[in-house]
Amino acid sequence: MADLTQSSTLQTSVSTPLRPRIKLRHVVDHAILIAGAFLMLFPVVLVLMTTSFEDADIVKHGLQLGFEGKMLENFEAAMFEASGFTKTITGTRMLMNSMILGLGFAIGKIVISMMAAYAIVYFRLRFATLAFWIIFTTLLLPLEVRILPSYEAIQSLGLANTYTGLIVPLIASATGTFFFRQFFRSIPEELVEAARIDGAGPVKFFIDIIIPLSRTMIAAIFIIMFVYGWNQYLWPTLITTDEGMFTLVRGIKQIVQVLSQTGAMIPEYGKALALSLIAMIPPVLIVIFFQSWFVKGLTESDK
Amino acid sequence: MKRAGFTTVWLPVALLLPQLLIIAIFFYWPAAWAVQSSFYLQDPFGFGSTFVGFENYTDLLQNVEYAKVARFTVIYTVLVTFFSLALALLLAVKADAVIRGAKTYRTLLMWVYAIAPPVAGFLGLMFFDQRNGPLTEMFQFFGWDFRLGADFNSTATAMVIVAVWKQIPVNFIFFLSGLQSIPKSVREAALIDNRSATGRFWDVTFPLLAPTAFFLLIINITYSLFDTFGIVDTLVRSEPGNNPVTLVYKVFVDGFRGNDLGGSSAQSVILMILVLVLTIFQFRLIERRIHYT
Numbered sequence: 001m002a003d004l005t006q007s008s009t010l011q012t013s014v015s016t017p018l019r020p021r022i023k024l025r026h027v028v029d030h031a032i033l034i035a036g037a038f039l040m041l042f043p044v045v046l047v048l049m050t051t052s053f054e055d056a057d058i059v060k061h062g063l064q065l066g067f068e069g070k071m072l073e074n075f076e077a078a079m080f081e082a083s084g085f086t087k088t089i090t091g092t093r094m095l096m097n098s099m100i101l102g103l104g105f106a107i108g109k110i111v112i113s114m115m116a117a118y119a120i121v122y123f124r125l126r127f128a129t130l131a132f133w134i135i136f137t138t139l140l141l142p143l144e145v146r147i148l149p150s151y152e153a154i155q156s157l158g159l160a161n162t163y164t165g166l167i168v169p170l171i172a173s174a175t176g177t178f179f180f181r182q183f184f185r186s187i188p189e190e191l192v193e194a195a196r197i198d199g200a201g202p203v204k205f206f207i208d209i210i211i212p213l214s215r216t217m218i219a220a221i222f223i224i225m226f227v228y229g230w231n232q233y234l235w236p237t238l239i240t241t242d243e244g245m246f247t248l249v250r251g252i253k254q255i256v257q258v259l260s261q262t263g264a265m266i267p268e269y270g271k272a273l274a275l276s277l278i279a280m281i282p283p284v285l286i287v288i289f290f291q292s293w294f295v296k297g298l299t300e301s302d303k
Numbered sequence: 304m305k306r307a308g309f310t311t312v313w314l315p316v317a318l319l320l321p322q323l324l325i326i327a328i329f330f331y332w333p334a335a336w337a338v339q340s341s342f343y344l345q346d347p348f349g350f351g352s353t354f355v356g357f358e359n360y361t362d363l364l365q366n367v368e369y370a371k372v373a374r375f376t377v378i379y380t381v382l383v384t385f386f387s388l389a390l391a392l393l394l395a396v397k398a399d400a401v402i403r404g405a406k407t408y409r410t411l412l413m414w415v416y417a418i419a420p421p422v423a424g425f426l427g428l429m430f431f432d433q434r435n436g437p438l439t440e441m442f443q444f445f446g447w448d449f450r451l452g453a454d455f456n457s458t459a460t461a462m463v464i465v466a467v468w469k470q471i472p473v474n475f476i477f478f479l480s481g482l483q484s485i486p487k488s489v490r491e492a493a494l495i496d497n498r499s500a501t502g503r504f505w506d507v508t509f510p511l512l513a514p515t516a517f518f519l520l521i522i523n524i525t526y527s528l529f530d531t532f533g534i535v536d537t538l539v540r541s542e543p544g545n546n547p548v549t550l551v552y553k554v555f556v557d558g559f560r561g562n563d564l565g566g567s568s569a570q571s572v573i574l575m576i577l578v579l580v581l582t583i584f585q586f587r588l589i590e591r592r593i594h595y596t
Contacts, residue, residue, distance in 0.1 A: 029397045
C-alpha cells in the first residue's frame, strides 16, 4: 500500500534490473494522487458547472455536468441582486463584510500579539511570566465552548451588529502571541546588546530591527489568520442579526434556510451556488498564491 | 525573557495592555460567568435564578439525550479522525515519492483548507440531496435508502464524509512536511537495508512520522469536536430534530433555543475540562516532538 520516499538517482542506481517493476509503482503512485486530487476538486467543479444552468433544471435534476449559458447571469445576480428577508443585502455587501472581518481580524491579531510578545520577551518585567500565563491560558478554551457568555458580554456592551463586536472577541486567544513569542526568542541575543550599545531604545529596536526580521513570519501568520477570520461562522451567526452586517459565510445559513422552504416560487439555486463559490474564492486564492508562506505559517505555528 | 532585556517599565505594560484587556473582557469574564451560571437554575422568564449546586451536572449525566449526543460525538470524532488521517497519510507518502508534478499535486490536495466548514456543508447538502443528489443516488443504487435529515445514520454518514473531505488538506500538509524533514541519509540507509518499500515504510518512515501523527491526532480531535459546527448546522438545516448533533452543537441549541442557561453552562464547563485535558496532552506531545526531530 505505502512505500518509502526516495530520491530518483539513488533508486535507479541501486535497482537497475528491477526497472519495470518500479515503473509500475510510479503509475500506481500517480493514480492514487490523481484520484485524491479529483476527490478534492470535483465537488467544487461540479458546483461551478451547475451555476451555468437554469434554476428549474437544477431543481429537477440537481447538480449538473456540462455547460449552459446561465453562469454569468447567476453570478451577477449573486453579486448585485438584493436578497434576504429585508431585501437589502447583496453579494457585494457580504463580500465587503467578509473582507472587513478577515482583514480586521488578521491585522488586529498580528498587531496586538506582536506588541504583547515583544513586551514579554524583551523587557525585564517581573510581571512578564504572569502575563504570559494569563494570555497563554486562553489557548485552552475555543470560542465555541464559551459562546453563550461571550454573547452576553457583547450584548451588555451594546456591541451586537457592529464590526467591533464581530472582530474583537475573536482576537481574544493567544495563538498569535504564543507564536511571536517563540519567534522572538529565536532571534539572537547579540542584536539587543548591539542595539543598546548603539543607543537604540526599545521603540526604535522594535521598529527598525524586530519588524523587518519578522516579515516572513508576519506574512505567514497573516494568511492563516485571514482565512480563519473569513471562515468564521458561529460567532457572526450570533452577533449579526442585521442583514446588512452579514458575511458571505454567515449568508450560507440564510441560503440554506431559504432553499429549504417549500414555496410556490422556484428556489434560486443558481444564485445560491454562485454565492457559495464567491464565499470560497478569496481565501482559496490566497492559500494557492502564497502557498509556501501559508504552509510555513501552518506547520511552524502549530496552531 | 532575554537576558539583555530593556528595563523600561511603562512601555511593556502599555504594550501588554490591549491584549490583556481583550482577554479579560472576552475570555476571563465569559469563562467565569459560564462556571458560575452552571451552578444556578435560571428562571425561564428571566426573573432571577436559584443556586442549585451540582444539580445541573447531575441532571446532565443522567440525561438520556445528553448521553446519546455524547456517544455520537465520540463515534463521529473517531471516524473523522481515523479516515482523514489515513487518507492524508496515503496521499502525503505518494506526493513525497513522485518527482514529476509534485508541486501541482501538492496544490491540488491542499487548497480545500481554505473552504469554510459551512460552505463545505452546503456542498454536502447538494451532493446528498434527497431527490437528486449524486451521492444519494449512489447509495440508493447499492440498496441503501439514504435520507439526509430524516434518517439518523444517513445524516451521520454525510457529516463524516464532509468533515473528512474538509480535514484531509491540513493533515496532508503536516504529514508531507514531516516526511520532507526526514534526513536523506536516513532514507538512503533504509534503502540499503530493506528493499521492500512497504517494509521500509512501516519500519523506518512511520516511526519517524509518529510524533507528527500524535500531534495531528489532537488537532483532529479538536477539529471534530469544535470546528465542525458549521458542517453540522448546515447539514441538519438548523433543525436538530432526530438528527445526530455534536456536544458543541447541543451547547448552542440548549443555550440559545432552549433558554436553558444553567444546563448549557454546565455543558460548556464539561467541554472546557475536556479541552483542558486535550491541551495538556498536546503540550506534552509537542515537547516530545521537539525532542524527536
